[in-house]
Amino acid sequence: MREVTAFAPATVANVSCGFDILGFAIDSLGDKVKVKLTEGSALKVVEIQGDEGKLPFESEKNTCSVAIQAMLDQMDLHVGMEISLYKGLPLGSGMGSSAASAAAALVAANEVLGKPFSKEDLVPFAMEAERIACGAAHADNVAPSILGGFVLIRGYDPLDVIKLPVPDGLHCTLLHPHLELKTSDSRSVLKQQISLKDATMQSGNIAGLIAGLYKSDFPLIGRSLKDVIAEPSRALLIPGFYELREAIKNVGALGSGISGSGPTIFILSSNESIATKAGEVSRKVFDEIGLGVDVYVSKVNVKGAFIL
Ligand SMILES: Nc1ncnc2c1ncn2[C@@H]1O[C@H](COP(=O)(O)OP(=O)(O)O)[C@@H](O)[C@H]1O
Numbered sequence: 001m002r003e004v005t006a007f008a009p010a011t012v013a014n015v016s017c018g019f020d021i022l023g024f025a026i027d028s029l030g031d032k033v034k035v036k037l038t039e040g041s042a043l044k045v046v047e048i049q050g051d052e053g054k055l056p057f058e059s060e061k062n063t064c065s066v067a068i069q070a071m072l073d074q075m076d077l078h079v080g081m082e083i084s085l086y087k088g089l090p091l092g093s094g095m096g097s098s099a100a101s102a103a104a105a106l107v108a109a110n111e112v113l114g115k116p117f118s119k120e121d122l123v124p125f126a127m128e129a130e131r132i133a134c135g136a137a138h139a140d141n142v143a144p145s146i147l148g149g150f151v152l153i154r155g156y157d158p159l160d161v162i163k164l165p166v167p168d169g170l171h172c173t174l175l176h177p178h179l180e181l182k183t184s185d186s187r188s189v190l191k192q193q194i195s196l197k198d199a200t201m202q203s204g205n206i207a208g209l210i211a212g213l214y215k216s217d218f219p220l221i222g223r224s225l226k227d228v229i230a231e232p233s234r235a236l237l238i239p240g241f242y243e244l245r246e247a248i249k250n251v252g253a254l255g256s257g258i259s260g261s262g263p264t265i266f267i268l269s270s271n272e273s274i275a276t277k278a279g280e281v282s283r284k285v286f287d288e289i290g291l292g293v294d295v296y297v298s299k300v301n302v303k304g305a306f307i308l
């Protein structure tokens, strides 16, 4: 029977000011999923590697099978598939781990079925997987993981997904402290109301960030990396967050923020050498507080999920 393996990249959701509406994809880090067409009509997760035994095999709980089931439901198609998941991303990391599994699974399953859907069409199916992973069908991880690049979710009802330009040279440093923070938990600490002043400030920064991407205006991108909605509540859950921001002030980075719902922190820089320096300085902050950290330096991935 036909089998296909796909890779889907890690993602940085929110990008500070764009809560639930902005995200971008990272190079090389990600999950792989193999999908094999079988007899019958059941989706079975048959193998999971790299998760330390933490992820569910039940097809109604794993984001791979939930996403594929949403796709089959839309087609009213009853086929059997065996799904093998190779986790490259840590769980509850803020790097879109649940999303990368769903994105890779969908791209592989779509290929196995002869590509009935475009990549854009796959986004709503992956959102259903996010609903079971964290209780909210947000698209700011799944859309960039599938499509690559910077992605804006202009609206959810109806879904309106827009790819944005990626300025040459833009690099991201990711600091993943050795902590697990579930997206569902870090959503539960958010305030449900915001003031007019904060709404105005956040709107200015989102508009500024998008204008900065279109103009390749690095200082404007840096000035816009501010979040008055989620960051004040969530930063308290991430040791070293403000110390890191202080420590990288003289390195020349554009700015820093929480990647998705954390605990990973992202830093944007205008070139690889600043991004690397920012990583070195940040590592020292975590060494000082005695918390292990993984540091990654990456370009923005403009390709998204792909068949291996
Ligand atoms: N294939 C999968 N990969 C990762 N997480 C999954 C998967 N399937 C289900 N989950 C559940 O989703 C949760 C992790 O998602 P989340 O907290 O959103 O992490 P992240 O911030 O890394 O995306 C875990 O509770 C995990 O059990």
Ligand SMILES: N[C@@H](CCOP(=O)(O)O)C(=O)O
Pocket (backbone or CB within 6 Å): 011, 013, 014, 019, 020, 021, 093, 094, 095, 096, 097, 138, 140, 141, 183, 186, 187, 230, 259, 260, 261, 262
């Ligand atoms: N917009 C979401 C993004 C969650 O990203 P994750 O990588 O932590 O799953 C949020 O801020 O809750």
